[in-house]
Amino acid sequence: MVFGFLKKRRREEIRAQPFPAEWLAIIERNVPMYARLSEADRDELLRRVLVFVDEKNFEGAGGLEMTDEVRVTIAAQACILLLRLDDDDYYPALKSIVVYPAAYTVPRKESEGGIVREDDAVHLGESWGHGAVVLSWTSARRGAADPRDGKNVILHEFAHQLDQEDGAADGTPELDRLAFYAPWARVLSEHYLALRTAARTGRKTLLDQYGATNEAEFFAVASECFFERPVQLRTRHPELYDELARYYGQDPAEGSASA
Incomplete structure (x- = not known):
């Protein structure tokens, strides 16, 4: 106290x-x-x-x-x-x-078919x-x-x-109200699965396809796009934009449009 x-x-x-x-x-x-x-x-x-x-x-x-x-x-x-x-x-x-x-390397160990391989992975951030x-x-x-x-x-x-912050890296941060979790889960899950499909089929996307790695990476990639390409995100993925706008409490598309 x-x-x-x-x-x-x-x-x-x-x-x-x-x-x-x-x-x-x-x-x-x-x-x-x-x-x-x-x-x-x-x-x-x-x-x-x-x-x-x-x-x-x-x-x-x-x-x-x-x-x-x-x-x-x-x-x-x-x-x-x-x-x-x-x-x-x-x-x-x-x-x-x-x-x-600059970019840095991190030791990595992978196992496939009983064979263990060790090398260095290049990272830009963690x-x-x-x-x-x-x-x-x-x-x-x-x-x-x-x-x-x-x-x-x-x-x-x-x-x-x-x-x-809630102890799990799962693409769902702490939301203000319990009622917000259901629409968040529906919208982000739909867009995450759509990005995975696009990445698998080679279709171009607004969102960086690294976001198809898992739900946590999808949230991080979507957040990048929300702040950096907000007008395009609002136009092409309005439901996703609205969920991020409600979470962050910001409407960067309006700021970009008037800039």
């Missing part, structure tokens, strides 16, 4: 601080999605970035030197997902963001359920620079964090 009160008071103090001009310049330069937001949302985003950077541990790996540019670029996009969510804990399970300079997000800075910066290509590793991995 006392800890919660002190944490809330500290956050209020951090949110009240002037936002550093050099940080704002980083966001305006590296996160063009920021320009789409309303004035009120831009102000709220900056407040959340202050708290996020203060509370999360950023670690450079593979020779990357951690800088404000890396921290603020990542924090701004992570906090875009939280703008209208009642998420006072700012990704509560997340403790560290580990950043490599979301771990036990307190870490891992990112490639090259991929993170590239994804942020083009807010209309539907590919953003930061949005993708932090969507996984939201999904994992």
Whole structure:
């Protein structure tokens, strides 16, 4: 109880601080999605970035030197997902963001027909359920620079964090009301199965076909598309768009249309 009160008071103090001009310049330069937001949302985003950077541990790996540019670029996009969510804990399970300079390799072991093969898998990002997000800075910066290509590793991995907050990486984050779960399950399941069929038959899709891997990847891919290609998603998949808009509490298609 006392800890919660002190944490809330500290956050209020951090949110009240002037936002550093050099940080704002980083966001305006590296996160063009920021320009789409309303004035009120831009102000709220900056407040959340202050708290996020203060509370999360950023670690450079593979020779990357951690800088404000890396921290603020990542924090701004992570906090875009939280703008209208009642998420006072700012990704509560997340403790560290580990950043490599570029794509990195992870040992992989596969077994097929009794034969075990070991090699290295190339990764651009990962979301771990036990307190870490891992990112490639090259991929993170590239994804942020083009807010209309539907590919953003930061949005993708932090969507996984939201999904994992209830303890399961299953493509269904915690929803506000019990009544929301049934339509969510129906709509996302239909679109996930349709994406799997399209991937299997070679048909082109708006959603990245990596989302056909499993339900968790589908939610992360759909979230990328929702924020980066919202007009196209609303036009081609209106039910999916509406479910994501209700969950995130945002309507980025309107912001894109007026930008």
